[in-house]
Amino acid sequence: MRRVVVTGLGMVTPLACGVEETWARILAGKSGAGTIERFDASHLATTYACEIPLGDGSDGTFNPDDWMAPKERRKVDDFILYGMAAATQAVTDSGYVPADEEAKCRTGVMIGSGIGGLSSIAETAVLLKERGPRRVSPFFIPSALINLVSGQVSIKFGFKGPNHAVVTACSTGAHAIGDAARLIALDDADVMVAGGAESPISEIGIAGFNACKALSTKRCDDPQAASRPYDADRDGFVMGEGAGVVVLEEYEHAKARGAKIYAEVLGYGLSGDAYHITAPSEDGEGGERSMAAAIKRAGLTPADIDYINAHGTSTMADTIELGAVERLMGSAAEKATMSSTKSAVGHLLGAAGAVEAIFSILAIRDQVAPPTLNLENPAVNPKLSLAPMEAEPREISVALSNSFGFGGTNASLILGKV
Amino acid sequence: MSDIADRVRKIVVEHLGVEEDKVVENASFIDDLGADSLDTVELVMAFEEEFGIEIPDDAAESIQSFGDAVAFVTKAS
Numbered sequence: 001m002r003r004v005v006v007t008g009l010g011m012v013t014p015l016a017c018g019v020e021e022t023w024a025r026i027l028a029g030k031s032g033a034g035t036i037e038r039f040d041a042s043h044l045a046t047t048y049a050c051e052i053p054l055g056d057g058s059d060g061t062f063n064p065d066d067w068m069a070p071k072e073r074r075k076v077d078d079f080i081l082y083g084m085a086a087a088t089q090a091v092t093d094s095g096y097v098p099a100d101e102e103a104k105c106r107t108g109v110m111i112g113s114g115i116g117g118l119s120s121i122a123e124t125a126v127l128l129k130e131r132g133p134r135r136v137s138p139f140f141i142p143s144a145l146i147n148l149v150s151g152q153v154s155i156k157f158g159f160k161g162p163n164h165a166v167v168t169a170c171s172t173g174a175h176a177i178g179d180a181a182r183l184i185a186l187d188d189a190d191v192m193v194a195g196g197a198e199s200p201i202s203e204i205g206i207a208g209f210n211a212c213k214a215l216s217t218k219r220c221d222d223p224q225a226a227s228r229p230y231d232a233d234r235d236g237f238v239m240g241e242g243a244g245v246v247v248l249e250e251y252e253h254a255k256a257r258g259a260k261i262y263a264e265v266l267g268y269g270l271s272g273d274a275y276h277i278t279a280p281s282e283d284g285e286g287g288e289r290s291m292a293a294a295i296k297r298a299g300l301t302p303a304d305i306d307y308i309n310a311h312g313t314s315t316m317a318d319t320i321e322l323g324a325v326e327r328l329m330g331s332a333a334e335k336a337t338m339s340s341t342k343s344a345v346g347h348l349l350g351a352a353g354a355v356e357a358i359f360s361i362l363a364i365r366d367q368v369a370p371p372t373l374n375l376e377n378p379a380v381n382p383k384l385s386l387a388p389m390e391a392e393p394r395e396i397s398v399a400l401s402n403s404f405g406f407g408g409t410n411a412s413l414i415l416g417k418v
Numbered sequence: 419m420s421d422i423a424d425r426v427r428k429i430v431v432e433h434l435g436v437e438e439d440k441v442v443e444n445a446s447f448i449d450d451l452g453a454d455s456l457d458t459v460e461l462v463m464a465f466e467e468e469f470g471i472e473i474p475d476d477a478a479e480s481i482q483s484f485g486d487a488v489a490f491v492t493k494a495s
Contacts, residue, residue: 070435071433071434071435074433075456134472135463137460138459138463139456
């Protein structure tokens with residue numbers, strides 16, 4: 001199989017627009033949570049979330065005009081806008097421009113979303129009910145379809161290779177990167193733009209996840225303390241939004257053009273829980289098999305893993321994942337560090353796996369494990385370090401990133417130093 | 419007439435993101451103003467909304483240019 005490396009990164013997160021801007025804030029222990037400003041959420045059980053900082057584009061703020069013209073923005077839901085921004089950053093960062101038609105046909109896109117155009121669907125349903133079918137916009141369907149991030153990105157850059165989109169709830173971003181890497185490994189493409197995008201912070205999004213009893217509800221007075229993975233006082237996840245996109249490239253292809261290589265995609269594992277629609281299996285055996293499959297694919301052993309970016313959503317499932325990791329790693333767990341960056345950016349659902357894969361890559365680049373914020377009183381006594389409160393400088397050659405989704409869908413990526 | 423033309427022009431400028439001076443009598447939405455078939459559907463919906471009229475699908479297909487739109491709206495309203 002051909003080797004696959006990462007040569008470009010892009011992201012829009014609740015901490016900032018931009019990879020370096022977000023990463024600096026992660027390492028500084030900043031939180032992206034706050035009272036919801038986009039709409040009046042005072043009647044909902046949860047009144048806070050991690051919203052993208054809107055602004056004029058300076059100091060890490062997100063200015064939609066920088067990424068899509070107003071005329072085009074009217075035709076897309078926000079998840080597509082975020083995906084376009086992250087993809088544009090990643091492609092620019094990679095410096096890759098296909099030289100000819102053949103090269104364009106060898107460059108594909110695989111950017112997914114967990115839910116897609118939820119707001120567009122909700123608003124159009126109300127319009128249909130109130131004013132009838134003739135008022136439904138011709139752009140409604142293409143604004144809401146999940147694969148339209150991949151479609152829009154391919155149109156913007158002329159990438160004519162495989163055009164695909166993953167939909168596996170909160171595992172979407174990780175599955176997209178893993179599946180795209182496989183397309184390159186199997187010689188279906190030389191370059192893939194891959195990741196996830198999500199815009200779930202809306203009345204229907206919050207109400208829906210509240211109904212599932214998945215969201216934190218008890219921290220209206222202190223939203224920045226709400227996302228607290230592994231802490232005894234955690235009470236649910238904090239919703240985030242944004243996008244993460246990477247440029248994946250066949251190793252020799254990247255070397256030949258002198259590309260900057262961030263990391264190698266060493267392994268990718270997938271599994272299904274076959275247990276429950278929203279809860280993980282009680283002993284975490286699904287997640288454990290996903291991690292074991294990725295480690296096997298990488299040709300490594302559990303003892304080779306230095307850093308784990310956990311799924312760690314700040315729910316009861318945190319300790320289930322922790323148990324699975326400790327079982328898998330055995331005594332090697334004592335030398336590893338695991339943290340949850342959802343403590344800082346919230347849960348970006350379909351974008352989470354992509355954003356967290358990028359954090360894992362940066363952890364390798366900068367030799368530092370990002371912190372788990374708000375971990376003041378651990379619910380269990382872990383064998384491995386959870387990097388509580390502060391970033392932990394340490395040697396990191398190999399990182400594992402976990403993503404688990406509703407429906408019992410699990411993905412694990414292993415990234416390594418080149 | 420001029421009032422209708424101004425209001426139609428404003429809609430075309432907003433929806434297609436074109437300069438106002440490009441929206442002339444014979445300007446074709448698709449050939450001259452960069453619209454695609456979905457843009458023209460949305461334009462017709464915007465005319466209906468602005469002028470409180472209904473434009474049936476077969477009539478909508480005959481509205482290809484700024485001049486066509488002004489003439490149709492003038493007749494219908």
